[in-house]
Amino acid sequence: MLWLPALIIWASVSHSCGSDLQFPSWFKFGAASAAFQVEGAWNVSDKGEGKWDRLIHRYPEMITDGSNADVACNSYYLWERDIEMAAELGLQFYRFSISWPRLLPTGFANNISEDGKNYYNKLIDGLLEKGIEPIVTIYHWDMPQMFQDLGGWANPKISDWFAEYARVVYSLYGDRVKNWITINEPLVDCDFYYGEVLAAKQEHFVGPYMCNKNVLLSHAKAYHVYDQEFRPKYKGKVSLANHLVWLKPYSNSTEDQELAEAARQFLTGRYTHAVFSKEGGWPSVVEEAVAKASKEQGYQDTRLPPFTQEEIELIRGTYDYFAMNHYTTRLVRKPRSSEEIVRSLFTYVEDLDAVLEMDPSWPVGYTWYTAVYPEGIREQIAWLKQQYGNVEILITENGYSTGGSNLDDDARISYVNDYLEQVLLSIEEGVNVTGYTYWTIMDNFEWTDGYNSKFGLYEVDFSVPERTRTPRKSAQYYAQLIKKRSL
Ligand code: BGC
Secondary structure, three states: OOOHHHHHHHHHOOOOOOOOOEOOOOOEEEEEOOHHHHOOOOOOOOOOOEHHHHHHHHOHHHOOOOOOOOOOOOHHHHHHHHHHHHHHHOOOEEEEEOOHHHHOOOOOOOOOOHHHHHHHHHHHHHHHHOOOEEEEEEEOOOOEHHHHOOOHHHOOOHHHHHHHHHHHHHHHHOOOOOEEEEEEOHHHHHHHHHHHHOOOOOOOOOHHHHHHHHHHHHHHHHHHHHHHHHHHHHOOEEEEEEEOOEEEEOOOOHHHHHHHHHHHHHHHHHHHHHHHOOOOOOOHHHHHHHHHHHHHOOOOOOOOOOOOHHHHHHHOOOOOOEEEEOOOEEEEEOOOOOOOOOOOOOOEEOOOOEEEEOOOOOOEOOOOOOEOOOHHHHHHHHHHHHHHOOOOEEEEEOOOOEEOOOOOOHHHHHHHHHHHHHHHHHHHOOOOEEEEEEEOOEOOOOHHHOOOEEOOOEEEOOOOOOOOEEEOHHHHHHHHHHHHOEO
C-alpha cells in the first residue's frame, strides 16, 4: 500500500547526466541514517534519556521549527519499511546508528535493555535477509544524559564507559556486523556542542578541546576492544567518521595558503592526526597556536590538554580505513580590520583567528552551511592521501538538502552526480576510495533545524501518524545509478 504511489513516480522519471563513467566492480553504494534522527520512541520501554532529548525538551526555542525528535520518522516501529526502502534503492549497505541510551538505559554496561537489543537485532537480520550489509555507527551524538550530567566527553572516565558500551555492541551484533564506526563526527559533537550549544560554553575553547582529547581516547579504546577480543573471530573493520569541510585559500598568496593548511589541521587534523598520522598526537601547528593564544589571554597553561606518550601510542593507528563525511567547502582568510566576526563552526577557526567563508559563486542548498563545490570532494580526498598515505577511504556521508515538500528534486540529483563524478576522477588518480554513502535515506530530524531541512531520497510526511515515506525523483536516480554502476 505504502509503495503504490511510489511506483507511479518511479516509472515517470528518466534523468540522464550525460556521462558514462563506470564505477569499479568493488565500489559500494549505500545510504545512511542515525538513531536520534529517525527512531522516535524517545521514552518507550526502558530507554534512557539522551543529551539531545534533554536539550530539546528544555530549550525548544533552540530548534528552528520548535519541533522535537520524540517521534521523528518513527523508525522504532517502521523499521520494516526502512529495510524495504533500502532494498528498493538497491543499496549494497545501509549505515545506521545504535542509540546508547536505548541499548544501555543508564549508559553503563551492567544493564542491557531487552527491547533495545531486540530492535537492533531485527534491523540487522532484516537487512541481511535482503542482502544489504549493515554498517553500524556505535555513537551518533546521543550521549546518555546521566553521563552528560557528569561532563560527557569532557569527563576522562568517559573513554572507559564508551569502551564498555562498545564491547556490549560487538558481543551482541559482531557475528553479523563486519563494519563499525565508533563515533560520528566528533568535530560537531565537540566543537559545536561544547563550543556553541552548552550553557556552560566559555569565552575561549576549553570544553571542545577536552572533548576532543577524550573522544579520541574513547575511539581508541573501543578500537582495541574490537582488535583484541572480536577481530580474531569476526574479522571486521573499525574506524571513526570525521566531518571534513574542504578548506581552500582565499587567494594564492603564500600567507593564505599557509593559513588554509593550518585551518585544515585545526578542523580536520585535530580529529585525525592522532589516529592516522605516523607520529600521532596533536598536529604541531595546533599545539603551537593554542599555546600562544592561551598565553596571550592570560591562562597559566595551554587550553589544549596534552597527550602523554602512552596516550599517543594508544590512539595512533587505530583504524582499518578512513570514514569521511563531506558536504561542503570554505575559503580561508584572516579577518579584515574592524570586521565583525561570527564565531561558529563553518565561519571561524578558534585560536587560529581565521575566517571561513563561501565563495559567492557557489550555490547553497536549503541548509545554510551547504555551499556546493563538487571539486572540493576530490581536493579533499587528494589531501587525505598526501597526509596519511594510500589509506582506504569510504565516503560515509554526502548529501544535499531541500526545503518544503518537493518530490522533483533535480538539484539533489545534480549534486550527487557532480560529487560522484569527482569521486570517479579521484579513483582514476589512484586514490583508494571504495564506496559512497548518501545522507540520508529519508527526511529526518535535522538537529537544530528540526524538520525544515530535508536531505532525504525519500520524503517523509511528518504531519501524519503513519510517517508515510515517498520516493523522490532522486531515489529513482540513485537506484538506477546503483544498478548501472555509472553516471
Ligand atoms: C551529520 C548528520 C546530519 C547531516 C546533515 C552530518 O554532519 O552526521 O547527522 O544530519 O550532517 O546536516
